[in-house]
Amino acid sequence: MSVLVYTESEQGKFKKTAFEVASYAKAVADQMGTTVTAITVNAGDTSELGKYGVDKVLSVTNSDLDKFNAKAYASVIVEAAKQESAKVVVLSSSADSKYLAPIVSIGLEAGYASNVVEAPSSTSPFTVKRTAFTNKAFNMTTIDTDTKIIGVSKNAFGLKESSGNASSEDFSPAISTSGVTVQSVDRATDKVTIADAEIVVSGGRGLKGPENWGMIEELAEVLGAATACSKPVSDLGWRPHSEHVGQTGKPVASNLYIAIGISGAIQHLAGINSSKVKVVINTDPEAPFFKAADYGIVGDAFEVVPTLIEKLKAFKAQNA
Amino acid sequence: MKILVCISHVPDTTSKINFTDGDTKFDTNGVQFVINPNDEFGLTRAMWFKEKQGAQVTVVNVGGPETEPTLRKALAIGADEAIRVNTQAQDGYQVAKEIANVVKEGGYDLVIAGRESIDYNGGMVPGMIAAITNSNFVTNCISLEVDGTNATAMREIDGGKETVTTSLPLVIGGQKGLVEESDLRIPNMRGIMMARKKPLSVVEATNAAVETNSVKFEKPAPKGAVTLVDPDNIDELINLLHNEAKAI
Ligand SMILES: Cc1cc2nc3c(=O)[nH]c(=O)nc-3n(C[C@H](O)[C@H](O)[C@H](O)COP(=O)(O)OP(=O)(O)OC[C@H]3O[C@@H](n4cnc5c(N)ncnc54)[C@H](O)[C@@H]3O)c2cc1C
Numbered sequence: 404m405s406v407l408v409y410t411e412s413e414q415g416k417f418k419k420t421a422f423e424v425a426s427y428a429k430a431v432a433d434q435m436g437t438t439v440t441a442i443t444v445n446a447g448d449t450s451e452l453g454k455y456g457v458d459k460v461l462s463v464t465n466s467d468l469d470k471f472n473a474k475a476y477a478s479v480i481v482e483a484a485k486q487e488s489a490k491v492v493v494l495s496s497s498a499d500s501k502y503l504a505p506i507v508s509i510g511l512e513a514g515y516a517s518n519v520v521e522a523p524s525s526t527s528p529f530t531v532k533r534t535a536f537t538n539k540a541f542n543m544t545t546i547d548t549d550t551k552i553i554g555v556s557k558n559a560f561g562l563k564e565s566s567g568n569a570s571s572e573d574f575s576p577a578i579s580t581s582g583v584t585v586q587s588v589d590r591a592t593d594k595v596t597i598a599d600a601e602i603v604v605s606g607g608r609g610l611k612g613p614e615n616w617g618m619i620e621e622l623a624e625v626l627g628a629a630t631a632c633s634k635p636v637s638d639l640g641w642r643p644h645s646e647h648v649g650q651t652g653k654p655v656a657s658n659l660y661i662a663i664g665i666s667g668a669i670q671h672l673a674g675i676n677s678s679k680v681k682v683v684i685n686t687d688p689e690a691p692f693f694k695a696a697d698y699g700i701v702g703d704a705f706e707v708v709p710t711l712i713e714k715l716k717a718f719k720a721q722n723a
Numbered sequence: 724m725k726i727l728v729c730i731s732h733v734p735d736t737t738s739k740i741n742f743t744d745g746d747t748k749f750d751t752n753g754v755q756f757v758i759n760p761n762d763e764f765g766l767t768r769a770m771w772f773k774e775k776q777g778a779q780v781t782v783v784n785v786g787g788p789e790t791e792p793t794l795r796k797a798l799a800i801g802a803d804e805a806i807r808v809n810t811q812a813q814d815g816y817q818v819a820k821e822i823a824n825v826v827k828e829g830g831y832d833l834v835i836a837g838r839e840s841i842d843y844n845g846g847m848v849p850g851m852i853a854a855i856t857n858s859n860f861v862t863n864c865i866s867l868e869v870d871g872t873n874a875t876a877m878r879e880i881d882g883g884k885e886t887v888t889t890s891l892p893l894v895i896g897g898q899k900g901l902v903e904e905s906d907l908r909i910p911n912m913r914g915i916m917m918a919r920k921k922p923l924s925v926v927e928a929t930n931a932a933v934e935t936n937s938v939k940f941e942k943p944a945p946k947g948a949v950t951l952v953d954p955d956n957i958d959e960l961i962n963l964l965h966n967e968a969k970a971i
Contacts, residue, residue, distance in 0.1 A: 473860065498881045499880070499881075502850065504846075504847065504850070505815075505819075505846075505847040505854060506851075506853070506860070508816070508851060509851055509854035509855055510854065513934070514814075514816065515815070515845075516935055517844070517846050532941075534844065535843055535940070536734075536740045536841070536842055537841050539943075540740050540742070540940050540942055540943070541941040541942075542937055542939075542941075543939040543940070544938065545935060545936045546934065547933070547934060547935065581859075582859040583861060583887050583888075584888050585887050586875075586885075587886045588880070588885045589885065590880065594882065596881045598881035599881065599882070626971065638903070644899065645879060645882075645883065645884065650760075651736075651841075651898075651899055652899070658970050659964070659968070659970040669736065670736045676943075679970070680968045682960070682964070693949050693951075694946075694949070695946065697949065697950065697968065698951075698960060698963055699951050699952070700953075700957075700960065701951065701954065702954030706954065707954050707957065711957050711960070711961075714957050714961055715961060715971075718961050
């Protein structure tokens with residue numbers, strides 16, 4: 404009857420979203436008067452999960468699962484849910500979790516609500532609040548199946564510590580064979596990804612050309628931030644497509660989003676709106692981004708950004 | 724190769740999002756509907772398979788008669804035929820069940836859907852179709868090649884991309900990258916004329932169950948005004964971000 408949560412790890416370390424979904428699962432379990440079981444795959448030490456409300460860990464160690472595979476991982480989660488008779492399964496909004504969620508949903512005949520931003524407002528009928536229309540609205544949705552799957556939006560619920568210990572047991576479910584084989588993974592391991600970043604520094608067409616991205620990268624480095632860009636910037640080939648954020652690009656739900664030389668078109672804002680604090684630097688005081696931002700500087704990026712980098716370096720040195 | 728492209732009929736990206744009937748329904752008043760952008764990238768890739776590899780391309784939508792202009796547009800872009808499953812789309816599961824049924828009936832080798840629709844943002848239809856029809860599945864797909872029954876695809880992952888090999892039958896969740904923005908086609912007069920003569924068949928729904936129900940919509944709370952900082956006073960910005968916003 405427990406709430407099952409899939410806590411993702413990478414190279415034996417939990418991702419921050421793992422603690423967020425665990426916190427969420429704990430809130431649901433409290434509402435339902437039950438406990439939280441986490442399912443992990445090749446996660447190494449799992450004791451940290453106790454801090455976020457997990458009571459028990461089903462720990463899968465299997466070298467066949469070294470590379471992520473949606474169908475295989477989905478079967479692990481389905482088997483875990485069955486063993487625990489879980490009525491609620493909690494997942495994150497990472498690319499991998501969004502990939503496997505619909506497969507788990509069919510496997511468990513469980514209704515799935517994605518992009519959920521709050522703990523259920525009611526457990527009978529089971530009602531959650533999710534974003535729709537690319538962050539331009541919220542949608543209250545009931546999940547009416549016996550088992551429910553919730554995909555939690557990143558940074559929406561936050562981390563909630565609770566005191567507790569997570570006991571761990573080995574779990575070796577039957578794993579579905581998949582017809583999809585990963586041949587190669589191309590990922591810059593030394594860089595913060597947009598998905599994981601606390602801070603995102605984003606550049607637009609106002610930066611005039613790819614040769615001017617040095618200061619964007621430097622600013623990102625000083626802040627430990629990921630770099631992103633507006634759609635035309637990636638369409639023009641100034642930056643890779645993987646940096647394109649917005650309605651048709653990647654969503655951003657960081658703590659801080661700094662937009663430089665970006666006008667703030669509706670499609671851009673839709674994708675970055677769930678970031679908590681937004682800063683805009685733009686020469687045009689009429690740019691729509693100023694209506695969406697918390698802090699703004701009307702000024703030339705080529706003057707403001709280098710000064711900002713310099714001052715931030717001093718600030719970091721002082722506060723280190 | 725028989726390709727089925729799933730076409731979601733969504734409000735144009737610039738639409739004002741409002742609700743009616745006590746905030747239970749999307750207000751379509753004055754809203755222009757378009758092919759879901761992620762689906763359009765997939766449709767355009769399907770055109771490439773048609774022209775280079777002789778594939779036959781069918782487009783499908785689950786929806787009422789009001790979605791037919793969107794299907795006609797897909798025909799004008801170059802799809803060979805269209806199917807509308809005659810029922811209102813209510814949730815991702817129901818839509819996936821209906822499309823899976825079309826896939827089984829039509830014996831499609833490749834199903835191209837968008838990674839998500841820009842209205843409901845469920846991101847579940849392609850994966851569910853794959854699971855129901857027991858097909859291979861790649862989502863966030865940014866490139867796709869098919870050679871006989873073998874396929875090579877690239878998937879965008881957090882922080883990079885991965886290359887996978889797989890085989891037909893295959894379902895993909897597509898997005899920009901499958902083709903570039905500049906490859907997208909605006910239907911020309913000839914395409915529009917031809918589209919009128921192409922078959923658009925209406926099939927009755929199997930009345931698949933729904934698993935979730937939309938109860939109500941809410942708009943985000945209005946935002947407070949921006950705090951402007953003088954460009955000659957960057958220290959103040961750092962101070963605000965540190966002490967007020969606690970963001971650095
Ligand atoms: C279907 C569809 C989907 C779309 N999806 C997306 C999406 O996902 N993401 C996205 O970003 N866009 C998207 N767009 C495009 C969007 O409409 C805008 O065209 C785009 O966001 C504009 O990018 P930009 O702000 O970089 O460029 P511009 O609009 O050209 O703005 C450049 C800004 O830079 C400022 N500027 C110029 N010089 C300086 C300087 N020296 N210092 C500081 N500021 C300066 C200017 O004042 C201006 O505000 C989409 C459009 C459509 C039709």
